Amino acid sequence: MSRVGPLIRYLPWAVTLPLAALGYVVSPWISLLALILFGLGVQDLLQTQQAVRRNYPLTGRLRYALESIRPEIRQYFIESDDDKLPFSRHQRAMVYARSKEQNDKRGFGTIKDYYQQDAQWLAHSMHPVQTDTKNLRVWVGGPDCKQPYSMSVFNISAMSFGSLSANAIQALNKGAAKGAFAHDTGEGSMSKYHRQHGGDLVWQIASGYFGCRTADGRFDPERFEEQARDPQVKLIEIKISQGAKPGHGGMLPAAKVSAEIAQARGVPMGADCISPASHSAFTTPIELMAFIAQLRALSKGKPIGLKMCIGQVREWFAVVKAMLETKTTPDFIVIDGAEGGTGAAPIEFADHMGMPMRDGLRLVHNTLVGAGLRAQIRLGASGKDPFSL
Numbered sequence: 001m002s003r004v005g006p007l008i009r010y011l012p013w014a015v016t017l018p019l020a021a022l023g024y025v026v027s028p029w030i031s032l033l034a035l036i037l038f039g040l041g042v043q044d045l046l047q048t049q050q051a052v053r054r055n056y057p058l059t060g061r062l063r064y065a066l067e068s069i070r071p072e073i074r075q076y077f078i079e080s081d082d083d084k085l086p087f088s089r090h091q092r093a094m095v096y097a098r099s100k101e102q103n104d105k106r107g108f109g110t111i112k113d114y115y116q117q118d119a120q121w122l123a124h125s126m127h128p129v130q131t132d133t134k135n136l137r138v139w140v141g142g143p144d145c146k147q148p149y150s151m152s153v154f155n156i157s158a159m160s161f162g163s164l165s166a167n168a169i170q171a172l173n174k175g176a177a178k179g180a181f182a183h184d185t186g187e188g189s190m191s192k193y194h195r196q197h198g199g200d201l202v203w204q205i206a207s208g209y210f211g212c213r214t215a216d217g218r219f220d221p222e223r224f225e226e227q228a229r230d231p232q233v234k235l236i237e238i239k240i241s242q243g244a245k246p247g248h249g250g251m252l253p254a255a256k257v258s259a260e261i262a263q264a265r266g267v268p269m270g271a272d273c274i275s276p277a278s279h280s281a282f283t284t285p286i287e288l289m290a291f292i293a294q295l296r297a298l299s300k301g302k303p304i305g306l307k308m309c310i311g312q313v314r315e316w317f318a319v320v321k322a323m324l325e326t327k328t329t330p331d332f333i334v335i336d337g338a339e340g341g342t343g344a345a346p347i348e349f350a351d352h353m354g355m356p357m358r359d360g361l362r363l364v365h366n367t368l369v370g371a372g373l374r375a376q377i378r379l380g381a382s383g384k385d386p387f388s389l
């Protein structure tokens with residue numbers, strides 16, 4: 001029995017041979033099918049890459065077949081309507097219905113359990129006011145800004161040309177133009193695809209200074225001035241860190257650096273396109289304020305902001321101290337959550353680094369209020385917070 005047991009795993013494969021012989025009596029097609037299965041089993045036995053297939057010829061394939069449809073099985077049969085991350089089935093259904101102008105109302109009240117742990121709710125007022133939903137905009141621009149911008153409260157987060165295709169960039173920018181909101185270029189700078197539909201742009205500048213760099217990858221003020229003058233550029237954002245990979249920087253492999261990407265970024269083709277982990281234009285908070293002042297002057301007073309995920313809290317406090325000391329402030333700060341998305345990031349960084357959006361936003365808001373700076377700095381937030389809808 002001890003010898004027979006392990007051999008049973010070969011049985012489904014072994015029966016294909018007699019089946020090929022006997023099946024011929026019924027139909028040659030059965031024989032052919034059995035022979036194909038036999039061949040597949042031989043292939044499983046000879047290959048050395050997958051232990052399951054080698055140990056269980058033919059039946060081992062079922063494991064890989066089932067694994068390949070695991071996401072669909074979960075989504076269609078197992079996932080509950082309220083399971084999140086990033087959006088639940090209910091939330092998606094509501095967005096689909098609204099985009100098609102179908103009925104998005106529900107009778108008989110909620111089906112959520114309001115008494116479960118972590119249930120969330122909003123406190124209403126006895127005197128609700130009607131919001132002008134056609135005009136959900138705020139002015140961005142502190143005391144030193146010469147070209148303040150009336151910004152929609154919903155905008156498109158930074159996603160570079162390179163991590164997104166030309167078609168995706170065009171679609172996002174067309175959407176921005178139609179919906180009168182702003183489209184953040186991401187650190188890959190501006191390409192011709194950002195300009196075809198004329199949607200408002202937030203030009204992001206990260207540690208690689210793409211679109212405004214010298215040949216050795218440092219900040220180039222002249223190139224910056226040229227690009228920043230473009231009327232389509234409404235705001236300029238210095239990326240300090242990104243929630244999905246704070247402190248990591250990034251790399252677009254040489255194989256992905258097409259001629260168009262190389263042109264937009266101002267980098268050579270055939271070489272990996274590197275974003276270093278930190279900036280070379282400044283190293284201290286005081287120097288960061290000087291850089292903000294420099295960009296403001298070069299852009300003729302356009303709003304200059306920061307994008308960051310909070311890490312070491314004392315470093316953020318040092319930035320606020322530098323604002324008070326230099327009397328230079330950014331016009332806006334976007335707080336990105338550790339839960340935020342990315343084109344690519346090491347899993348260790350995505351899963352373990354940085355402060356989540358809600359905690360970061362609360363910290364930054366409270367510090368700025370305490371420092372008396374909140375009124376002149378607009379705050380934005382990004383991060384796929386599963387409770388945000």
Ligand SMILES: Cc1cc2nc3c(=O)[nH]c(=O)nc-3n(C[C@H](O)[C@H](O)[C@H](O)COP(=O)(O)O)c2cc1C
Nearest residue numbers: 157158159160163186187340341342343382383384
């Ligand atoms: C494909 C992709 C590319 C991204 N590229 C950038 C980038 O170039 N610069 C940046 O600051 N953030 C980048 N991000 C992060 C987003 O801007 C944003 O911080 C994150 O997705 C969370 O925000 P959300 O809730 O708006 O998605 C990227 C995200 C994705 C999914």
